[in-house]
Structure formats: structure tokens, C-alpha cells
Amino acid sequence: MKHPIRLLAAAALALSLTACSKVTADNYNKLKSGMTYEEVRAILGKPDNCSDLLAARSCTWGDEKSYINVSFVGDQAVLFHSENIR
Template sequence: MKRIALIALAALALTLGACSKLTVENYDKLKMGMTYNEVKQLLGAPDKCSDLLAVKSCTWGNDARYVQVNFVADQVVLFNSANLR
């Protein structure tokens, strides 16, 4: 019984890990000029966003592993990442 539970838990962990949209492949698809909605389609909903003057800065992920994208007039002007797999 414990073995079945361990196998199920391992399968769930692999499934959840595979669902992450924070990948090098998706980061490489980001392009200057993309709209907020296009980036949201690619990476999912951001974990946090802030607006400062005309710049909207959104982050997907956490302090250890993230993609950060800056938008001006709803278009990507700058993006960077850390620790993507």
C-alpha cells in the first residue's frame, strides 16, 4: 500500500513540475513588442505586477526563479530571467 502511495505521489510531483510555464523554451519565445496578453498566454498569469509612471513591471515566479517583463504602452520593452530550467 505504501509503495502505491509513493508511486502516486511521485507521478503527481512530475506532473506538477511539468506544468510550469517558466521554462527556457518559453522565455526564448518572448519578443520585444509583444502585448501583455500575448505574454500572459505564454507564461500564464503573473505572480505580481507594479506600475511606475508609464512602465508596468510583471514577475512570474519567485525571488529564486523568475521571469520579469517590463511593458510600456502594453508592449514588451525589456525582459530578463533567473534560474530557469
């Protein structure tokens, strides 16, 4: 009888983690050109992936199916792109 309880607890935890995702259309609409990396991070949380090249940085929040990508130059957001966010 303990196994169904564990299964329900694991399902509830997984659901709560996905419900907390900051990769949403509302948060995407809060992004503005000229925001700093820290300002964007305050809205979206820690990025899942970043790559740096000279003075440019590109960061992605989410996964390959649903994501927000922000490109920064000199610590200012210049380009935004999203896929399959709600």
C-alpha cells in the same frame, strides 16, 4: 496501507504541477520586444506578481530562485530578464 497510496498520489500531483511550469528557456526565447501583455501571458500564463507605476508595468513569473521578469511600457514589452531557467 492507505497512507502510502496517499503519499504517492501527493508526490505525483506535485511532480505534475512542477512539470507544467511555463518558466522555461524555450518560452523565454519566444518573447519579443513590442509584444503586448496578453501576448506574453499567452506564452507564460498568469504572472505570479505584477507592479504598476504610471504607464509602466513589471511582471514576474516564477519564484525568487527561478524566474522570468518582463517590463511593459504602454502595454508593450520593452525589457526581459531571467534567472536560473532551463
